[in-house]
Amino acid sequence: SFVNDKKNILNIRITTDYPNNINDVKLHKVREVLWSNPELIDEYIKKEALTKEKIDILKLWKTNHIKGMFFVLEYKPEYAVAITSNENGEDRLYGIKGISNPISNILQRNLPIQIETVLLPFKGKIIYDTYIGTFQIKYLEGVKKFFKEIYDKAIEYGIITCLE
Numbered sequence: 001s002f003v004n005d006k007k008n009i010l011n012i013r014i015t016t017d018y019p020n021n022i023n024d025v026k027l028h029k030v031r032e033v034l035w036s037n038p039e040l041i042d043e044y045i046k047k048e049a050l051t052k053e054k055i056d057i058l059k060l061w062k063t064n065h066i067k068g069m070f071f072v073l074e075y076k077p078e079y080a081v082a083i084t085s086n087e088n089g090e091d092r093l094y095g096i097k098g099i100s101n102p103i104s105n106i107l108q109r110n111l112p113i114q115i116e117t118v119l120l121p122f123k124g125k126i127i128y129d130t131y132i133g134t135f136q137i138k139y140l141e142g143v144k145k146f147f148k149e150i151y152d153k154a155i156e157y158g159i160i161t162c163l164e
Contacts, residue, residue, distance in 0.1 A: 002044045003034045027142055031131055038062045038138075044073065064163040065121040065129075070094070071110065071112050073151050075104040079126070079161065083147075083154055091154040095161040097125050106132065112139055112147050121163035 001014040009030050014022060034040055041062040044054050070082035079095035080103035086092050096103055097120060107113060114132035119126050139147070 002047070004030045004100060004138055006040060006043065007033050009013065009033055009038070024145065028131060029135070030040075030134065031118075033127065035067045035129075037064065038065065060121045060134050060164055061148075064121045066094075066163070068116070070115050070119075071147065072103065072107065072115055073112050073147055075102070075111070077102075079159075080104060080107075081151075081159055083150060085154055090157075092157060093159045094126055095159045099127050103132075107134065109134065109136065112144065113137075114144065124162050126161060126163055136163045 004010050004014050010022075010026055012022065012026075014020070014027075014030070023110075029088045041058050045058055050058070068083070068084055068149070072082045074078050074081040074091075076095070079097045082094050082096055083091055084094070096117075098106055108114070114135040114137060116135075117131060118129040120129055
């Protein structure tokens with residue numbers, strides 16, 4: 001609600017009540033404004049009475065989040081492996097944990113799958129900001145082979161499992 005109130009995105013009051021009557025499309029608009037203006041996190045920290053632990057987490061979210069398109073290439077027991085290019089154009093693999101359910105249970109799709117999300121550091125792990133946009137594209141064998149090649153090259157750098 002802080003971002004919505006600050007930036008006047010929606011003409012409704014967002015509450016933490018459950019069930020919340022605000023649909024995902026509207027909440028996505030607020031989310032987009034937040035990640036386009038991560039300095040709002042500093043304003044939120046100043047306004048709210050938060051524990052040091054929560055402040056530290058929010059500060060890491062501000063500076064260490066990664067917003068973008070990813071390709072989920074593999075499900076492992078501890079996380080889903082997704083690939084994207086870093087700021088230098090180099091492909092990197094990220095191990096993304098589900099917050100309460102494994103990513104494989106959330107996506108329930110065959111791999112590879114393209115997703116849009118925001119990766120966040122959280123207590124030594126990588127989570128996402130609760131929104132995963134999926135793009136269901138059926139990939140032919142040549143494309144799957146290409147993904148395997150970039151995976152094999154990126155794995156030389158390991159799977160990044162922490163953004164702190």
